[in-house]
Amino acid sequence: MSRHNKKNEPSRRGFIRNSLIGGFAALVGRSASAKTDAIAPLSVPSWSKELGSGTVNEPYGKPSVFEKHVVRRFLPWMFPTRQAAASFTPLQDFHGIITPNGLFFERHHAGVPKIDPAEHKLVIHGMVDKPLMFTVDDLKRFPCVNRVHFIECAGNGVLEQRSAQLNLLQFTHGLISSAEWTGVPLKLLLNEAGVRKGAKWLLAEGADAAGLARSFPLDKALDDALVVYAQNGEMLRAEQGYPMRLLLPGWEGIANVKWLRRIEVGERPWEMREETATYTDLLPSGKARQYTFIQEAKSVITTPCPEYPVLNKGQQVIRGLAWSGEGKVKRVDVSFDGGRNWQQARLTGPQLDKSLTRFEIDWFWNGQEALLQSRVVDETGYVQPSLKELRALRGVNSMYHNNSIQTWLLHPSGEVENVQIG
């Protein structure tokens, strides 16, 4: 840690020098003292000697055959059926801020309906001047916006809040994904319908067999809510609500109703099943917090993690993801001693509103046990809480909205273990 670059910039010539103990030594060609104009000892591999596969070998391409381990996974014991279940995105193999559509996490309450887009309709009705009906083609003929936003399930980390200590990043944090969304601002559709005076809440209902429905305030609808039909440039995936879904940027996943078929305008929330019996936060007083939409700022270290231990002592780049449902990520700090000391990390890519943001920091590991943590501050000044702080606030019966600081215990062996401290 003594070698950590104080200016918080990637060190320019330090990576090999600082890594004599570890893996980076392998970078140095054996002939460092040889004539420098000679070609380094790089043999010609078999694949350079034969013609490769042809263009449009796959009209819709697939990942490399060497990346077959990078898939969504689920926990069979966690849900009663696969139709009312979640799959987790492989954050341990995720390098960006855009989740490939094939790896976007899933959470369904009655499975994925197979909806014919030519038959699907969205109705806006209730306290409006003119009830309206929209097909997918209708939506495409409205002005659109393109925005990058994450979606996180309110239950991301739900088992951790109850001390489960699952020992894989994919399962502790994998209910979050991100995409570039294309759709129509909901306020444009509502303006066409004409929202009546006194209206304050909306109900969004999906066309799945659960008829999943959630209430949300009109203010959000008139702010940044979208009815989206495309993700990452192509039409929505079936698992993500094909052919249209509600997008409430920064708000808990379930409120972003998929397979959207109906928006009703009214005066007060509807008190549906998934906002009363579930998706509420039981406090120590016995009262439950309700309509807690915002996914507050959160971060996690993804390199190293239980799936990918540290292979060598010496110079490391520690990496992770940070996000906030209230705006942009402002800064991320990293601790190597369980939260006693913090150092500011670099943000390595675009810092967009309500989007995943990547961070990294250089660290020289001396090979001893360490407690790795990351802590995000968003542009509102909100600071990600520790698990202790979160429990002080919400008690131990609250399940959803676990945005607490994650601790990875790095063993001298290089293995990484999910622990709860403090």
Added chain:
Amino acid sequence: MSRHNKKNEPSRRGFIRNSLIGGFAALVGRSASAKTDAIAPLSVPSWSKELGSGTVNEPYGKPSVFEKHVVRRFLPWMFPTRQAAASFTPLQDFHGIITPNGLFFERHHAGVPKIDPAEHKLVIHGMVDKPLMFTVDDLKRFPCVNRVHFIECAGNGVLEQRSAQLNLLQFTHGLISSAEWTGVPLKLLLNEAGVRKGAKWLLAEGADAAGLARSFPLDKALDDALVVYAQNGEMLRAEQGYPMRLLLPGWEGIANVKWLRRIEVGERPWEMREETATYTDLLPSGKARQYTFIQEAKSVITTPCPEYPVLNKGQQVIRGLAWSGEGKVKRVDVSFDGGRNWQQARLTGPQLDKSLTRFEIDWFWNGQEALLQSRVVDETGYVQPSLKELRALRGVNSMYHNNSIQTWLLHPSGEVENVQIG
């Protein structure tokens, strides 16, 4: 056009009112005068009555079965073999600024090699203090950046420059795609190796059977060049250079060498096959422009296009894509009369450096023949040229770097035809 919103903002209540002739009338529920608290006439479809498919039905997801037409395509007659060929991305069905990896255009010179990442190495050698060798894992332990950039083949529009008038957007403009890339700034790797005084050019060589190699100036390497290993959050696709490729943001596709195995540092360009015999621009004087790397600013209207004609008279949203290899898109103008009059379009999403940028503009179509064009201006002030201006500059033998204004002839039937005017 008379109804075009002068403030260049999406009109708020005008879409239905302006569309009495056309498709938007269909938006209005039949019971506009009915009691507004009654539910609009939306029947319950079959898919809402049965349990859907389960979570991780596809561990690596696929597009909806209703989107099977959205695939890369190639022109069998355009290339001698499928191994030395291109496939085109379906821009007509593209809604964003991020191309899904499965739809990213391809251009290979000896097919796609199947490279075992555990065996692949990159060597940096030549005029350096220390020749170095890097595995994929080595690269991942360097500081990284995440950036969204397009890649466009120098030959995008090559047949149009020769008056072919292919009548599908996928084939006139489909040799461009875009992704979020993750990788290491090349300057970090070069700094480790120590570039010697007098070095001015680099050679990048691929591990495909073509051994495709291109020269590029050191200045670009020290500016924004990257060695990337991930695209859109997952490891590079095989067609895109798995497990590592060179990224020279904004420069012609072929210079972004895939399956990168060797970077040599030297004093002058190497004059390789693909920068002498091909990928040069023959001028009327008989001389050829060489090392013309930059993909200059270009745009195209994607809605409507030959694949998707206009269905109805009345209110339309005209959409398209704009980009520049020299920086950000500053503005896009659209003409409906073949370039006599221009109106400024809205930019509907993120405006990132050397990235695809979406534009759209409202238009009231009276049903008469029209000539639709778009014209981009980038942040350097460069204005996209007409085909006539481009030919005046480069003559008729120049094939690559066709960034001229595209003209779509909109017939009274609604059909869209690729034409060359002026």
